[in-house]
Amino acid sequence: MTTPRRLRVDRRLCEGHALCLQSAPEIFILSDDDVAECVAQPSNDQWDQAAAAIDACPRGAIALVEDLKGQPVR
Ligand code: SF4
Numbered sequence: 001m002t003t004p005r006r007l008r009v010d011r012r013l014c015e016g017h018a019l020c021l022q023s024a025p026e027i028f029i030l031s032d033d034d035v036a037e038c039v040a041q042p043s044n045d046q047w048d049q050a051a052a053a054i055d056a057c058p059r060g061a062i063a064l065v066e067d068l069k070g071q072p073v074r
Helices: 017-024 045-054
Strands: 005-009 028-030 034-038 062-066
Touching: 005 034, 005 045, 017 028, 017 045, 045 062
Parallel strands: none
Antiparallel strands: 005 062, 028 034
16 A cells, blocks of 8 residues: 655745746746646646656755645545
8 A cells, every 4th residue: 555645836946947847837837926736636647747847946845745634636
């Protein structure tokens, strides 16, 4: 059994480069104040995109964290 995971953007680190949107446009948006937001958790076939977004972020602002609520990733 795998541990549930989810993506999280650290607003303090994000500088709005939007490279994450290029890698995973269905997962991230840029808010009105130019900070990336994770609007959907990756589906099973989107984890490669999510990993690419994490790698692309020059600020290291995207983290993959354990879902403390134990909710399965949808
Ligand atoms: S690539 Fe990183 S710094 Fe740029 S918008 Fe996405 S999370 Fe923010």
